[in-house]
Amino acid sequence: MTLSAAVVAVGNELLLGDTVNTNAAWLGGALAAVGVEVVSSVMVADDLPRMVVALQRGLDDADIVLVTGGLGPTSDDITREAVAAVAGVELVRDERIVQQLTERFAAYNYPMPPDVLQQADVPVGATALDNPVGSAPGLRLPVGEQVVYALPGPPHELQAVIGVVLDELRARTGRVLHTRSVHVSGIGEPTVAERVEQAVQVPPGVALAYLAGGGVVRVRFTGTDDDVVRRLADQVADVLGDAVWGRDGAQLDQVVHRELAARGATVAVAESLTGGLLGAALSRMPGSSATFRGSLVVYATDLKETLAGVPGPLLDALGAVSAETAGALAAGARERLGATYGVGVTGVAGPSEQEGKPVGTVHLAVSGPGGADIRSVRVPGDRDRVRLIAVNSALALLWKHLAAERVAP
Amino acid sequence: MTLSAAVVAVGNELLLGDTVNTNAAWLGGALAAVGVEVVSSVMVADDLPRMVVALQRGLDDADIVLVTGGLGPTSDDITREAVAAVAGVELVRDERIVQQLTERFAAYNYPMPPDVLQQADVPVGATALDNPVGSAPGLRLPVGEQVVYALPGPPHELQAVIGVVLDELRARTGRVLHTRSVHVSGIGEPTVAERVEQAVQVPPGVALAYLAGGGVVRVRFTGTDDDVVRRLADQVADVLGDAVWGRDGAQLDQVVHRELAARGATVAVAESLTGGLLGAALSRMPGSSATFRGSLVVYATDLKETLAGVPGPLLDALGAVSAETAGALAAGARERLGATYGVGVTGVAGPSEQEGKPVGTVHLAVSGPGGADIRSVRVPGDRDRVRLIAVNSALALLWKHLAAERVAP
Numbered sequence: 091m092t093l094s095a096a097v098v099a100v101g102n103e104l105l106l107g108d109t110v111n112t113n114a115a116w117l118g119g120a121l122a123a124v125g126v127e128v129v130s131s132v133m134v135a136d137d138l139p140r141m142v143v144a145l146q147r148g149l150d151d152a153d154i155v156l157v158t159g160g161l162g163p164t165s166d167d168i169t170r171e172a173v174a175a176v177a178g179v180e181l182v183r184d185e186r187i188v189q190q191l192t193e194r195f196a197a198y199n200y201p202m203p204p205d206v207l208q209q210a211d212v213p214v215g216a217t218a219l220d221n222p223v224g225s226a227p228g229l230r231l232p233v234g235e236q237v238v239y240a241l242p243g244p245p246h247e248l249q250a251v252i253g254v255v256l257d258e259l260r261a262r263t264g265r266v267l268h269t270r271s272v273h274v275s276g277i278g279e280p281t282v283a284e285r286v287e288q289a290v291q292v293p294p295g296v297a298l299a300y301l302a303g304g305g306v307v308r309v310r311f312t313g314t315d316d317d318v319v320r321r322l323a324d325q326v327a328d329v330l331g332d333a334v335w336g337r338d339g340a341q342l343d344q345v346v347h348r349e350l351a352a353r354g355a356t357v358a359v360a361e362s363l364t365g366g367l368l369g370a371a372l373s374r375m376p377g378s379s380a381t382f383r384g385s386l387v388v389y390a391t392d393l394k395e396t397l398a399g400v401p402g403p404l405l406d407a408l409g410a411v412s413a414e415t416a417g418a419l420a421a422g423a424r425e426r427l428g429a430t431y432g433v434g435v436t437g438v439a440g441p442s443e444q445e446g447k448p449v450g451t452v453h454l455a456v457s458g459p460g461g462a463d464i465r466s467v468r469v470p471g472d473r474d475r476v477r478l479i480a481v482n483s484a485l486a487l488l489w490k491h492l493a494a495e496r497v498a499p
Numbered sequence: 500m501t502l503s504a505a506v507v508a509v510g511n512e513l514l515l516g517d518t519v520n521t522n523a524a525w526l527g528g529a530l531a532a533v534g535v536e537v538v539s540s541v542m543v544a545d546d547l548p549r550m551v552v553a554l555q556r557g558l559d560d561a562d563i564v565l566v567t568g569g570l571g572p573t574s575d576d577i578t579r580e581a582v583a584a585v586a587g588v589e590l591v592r593d594e595r596i597v598q599q600l601t602e603r604f605a606a607y608n609y610p611m612p613p614d615v616l617q618q619a620d621v622p623v624g625a626t627a628l629d630n631p632v633g634s635a636p637g638l639r640l641p642v643g644e645q646v647v648y649a650l651p652g653p654p655h656e657l658q659a660v661i662g663v664v665l666d667e668l669r670a671r672t673g674r675v676l677h678t679r680s681v682h683v684s685g686i687g688e689p690t691v692a693e694r695v696e697q698a699v700q701v702p703p704g705v706a707l708a709y710l711a712g713g714g715v716v717r718v719r720f721t722g723t724d725d726d727v728v729r730r731l732a733d734q735v736a737d738v739l740g741d742a743v744w745g746r747d748g749a750q751l752d753q754v755v756h757r758e759l760a761a762r763g764a765t766v767a768v769a770e771s772l773t774g775g776l777l778g779a780a781l782s783r784m785p786g787s788s789a790t791f792r793g794s795l796v797v798y799a800t801d802l803k804e805t806l807a808g809v810p811g812p813l814l815d816a817l818g819a820v821s822a823e824t825a826g827a828l829a830a831g832a833r834e835r836l837g838a839t840y841g842v843g844v845t846g847v848a849g850p851s852e853q854e855g856k857p858v859g860t861v862h863l864a865v866s867g868p869g870g871a872d873i874r875s876v877r878v879p880g881d882r883d884r885v886r887l888i889a890v891n892s893a894l895a896l897l898w899k900h901l902a903a904e905r906v907a908p
Contacts, residue, residue: 104523104524104527104540105527105536105537105538105539105540106527106528106531106537107523107524107525107526107527107528107529107531108524108527108528108708108710109524110519110520110521110523110524111519111520111523111524112519114513114516114519114520114542115513115516115517115518115519115520116516117516118513118514118515118516118517119515119516119517120516122515122516127514128514128515129514129544129549130514130541130542130543130549130553131513131514131541131542132539132540132541132542133523133539133540133541134539135538140538140539143560144539147556151552299517301517359775359796361775364779365775365778365779365781365782365783365787365791365794366768366770366774366775366776366777366778366779366782366794366796367775367776367779368775369774369775369778369796369798370773370774370775370776370779370886372774373774373775373796373798374774374882374883376849376850376851376882378774378798379798379799382774382798382799383798383799383802384795384796384797384798384799384802384806385774385775385794385796385798386793386795386796386806387768387775387778387782387793387794387795387796388793389778389782389787389788389791389792389793389794390788390791390792390793390836393792393793393836397793397795397835397836426806427799427802427806440785441785442785473783473785474783477779
């Protein structure tokens with residue numbers, strides 16, 4: 091069966107714009123994966139009458155209601171009261187939660203403020219949901235044939251508490267949705283879509299989506315039959331060929347790190363317009379000290395020569411922004427930082443052109459024991475976007491270089 | 500007078516979790532600034548009956564309703580139909596919009612797909628709102644005493660179209676809200692709050708908020724009387740003294756860049772755990788090539804010696820993670836990259852300890868013509884958070900160093 095859900099996020103800070111409601115998107119994805127369709131998702135202030143209206147509307151809209159936030163120890167945390175009101179029951183103090191809170195504060199050797207105990211008040215008929223990473227337990231309250239779940243607002247607490255709720259929902263729907271994705275770089279979304287739609291026939295009940303951002307396009311199939319969605323993803327991976335750098339949960343920096351680690355190799359960078367962002371990406375993964383040596387951020391043109399070893403005559407003839415300069419940066423990084431592979435990035439982040447080269451010009455190079463790859467692209471967007479796409483394009487080029495070596499060593 | 504608003508964001512991608520609804524937060528802030536209180540903010544699928552329910556609830560809740568999204572040229576863009584339905588009117592083709600769309604496509608020398616013309620259909624009685632950056636115009640439709648505004652979903656289009664709406668609302672409320680903020684670094688939110696609350700008496704009608712993140716705390720006053728909120732902010736700035744690095748819209752990387760540019764000075768970095776993020780921050784501002792020379796990302800320990808000039812015996816005796824190493828990195832960056840100021844950062848990002856030093860240990864140093872500053876901190880959180888706070892702490896230390904020189908040159 092299919093279940094529908096209404097999500098209610100509580101907090102003045104969401105309506106005032108001080109906090110972006112990232113929980114809503116996270117919950118949407120997590121619920122879809124267990125066959126639950128979110129039909130409405132609302133933000134409401136810390137105000138009892140408004141919260142009761144929002145919860146009642148949720149019960150009108152959907153089979154289950156998930157409330158996030160308002161479970162803390164302060165006076166504006168009134169989700170417990172609102173849930174009790176909409177169910178028409180009283181709050182009662184739960185001695186087991188009192189005990190847990192007391193032990194939690196004792197373990198931290200910290201005196202427990204009396205207000206904390208309001209977190210032990212639960213609507214009559216509700217079950218507490220353990221919170222291993224915070225003091226606010228979640229709540230599960232049946233309301234007639236429906237169920238209201240109250241969950242903590244901080245994202246890491248929400249994600250720690252919700253496991254038992256997702257298990258319960260998965261058991262009810264019996265409809266686990268399977269998602270299979272194929273990630274590509276180096277070709278745009280329209281081209282990806284055209285090739286995918288020529289190659290595969292999407293059967294009824296399977297959803298196809300294209301998610302594009304930062305120079306990466308993800309092709310995603312969602313359906314109840316894992317064999318079917320996996321086969322579709324396999325077909326797409328075949329069709330998109332060497333533009334594909336990963337599947338499913340993979341991240342570009344992660345696949346590069348793993349590929350380097352698997353062959354005991356290291357990488358070093360010389361980067362200009364990205365200002366250090368490529369080094370930051372190559373050091374984001376835990377354990378990256380095994381694969382990442384360092385980066386020369388040669389923002390000033392003279393440093394490209396003195397630090398990274400780009401020949402002065404080359405800079406004089408072609409400028410700091412050229413494919414040849416990118417190649418020399420990659421070779422310089424590899425040699426001077428003693429790495430198996432070197433990556434060079436130069437270009438024009440904007441807002442204005444440089445050396446007569448337009449904003450968005452990006453030159454990328456990879457240098458390795460088997461030779462070099464150079465790629466030049468023209469990237470749309472503002473300064474932040476140009477820098478982000480330059481980083482992802484450099485990671486993709488490095489990945490492609492490594493993959494090609496694996497095929498033909 | 501005060502006006503209340505209901506916000507309705509349209510799009511399956513919001514409920515499925517593929518897109519985070521950042522428009523809601525942005526609108527919350529923009530509306531608060533013109534004296535409009537958002538009382539509900541909801542996300543709804545591209546589904547006509549559900550959209551009509553959401554719009555009707557918005558009209559039940561508030562004086563005005565703002566809808567975002569669903570104004571595009573494809574078949575699932577049905578906000579025009581939903582707005583017409585809730586107002587009980589028909590759609591009619593607006594020849595002025597037809598003309599604009601035709602000209603827009605002609606200007607790009609691109610054939611106009613016939614579906615684009617649905618963007619020229621408007622509910623009877625509605626006024627089109629010009630969209631200078633996209634093809635979908637906004638709509639303004641009075642419904643009895645209330646008004647429904649339909650605005651495009653892409654954030655840059657929303658922000659380009661809404662100006663005329665905000666002007667209209669500001670004129671109606673006559674209640675411009677003024678916001679004044681004081682930004683500090685180096686002290687935690689509880690300490691900031693304690694000092695602020697000892698020093699100032701917040702009058703009725705003024706809201707005080709603390710916004711903390713990434714090692715920065717912002718103290719914000721909001722009220723209708725700009726003199727009052729400015730005076731409160733001045734008092735807070737006095738009380739927090741040299742922890743204050745900026746006011747109002749200022750960003751830490753921006754104030755550092757401006758301070759360096761004002762004195763014709765440059766900065767260079769040698770960074771380890773931040774992997775290039777400090778260089779990225781110092782090169783984020785347009786025009787940063789005037790103040791940022793570059794960064795040595797010396798992730799591997801041996802590079803700290805060979806590239807950044809940290810003495811080998813120092814590394815042997817104290818390790819890569821020490822205050823002395825940070826000092827030597829700052830001095831090395833300054834000298835080897837030929838900058839007025841050098842900044843050094845080393846520490847343990849995690850997930851596991853290093854050289855027996857715990858995760859979150861961060862040592863920072865600034866070296867300049869007048870001497871050096873060194874600071875050691877212990878930062879809570881995961882790898883990403885430790886790196887982010889290390890970057891902001893380094894920027895704050897550099898700013899403080901520059902400010903101290905200005906006072907006593």
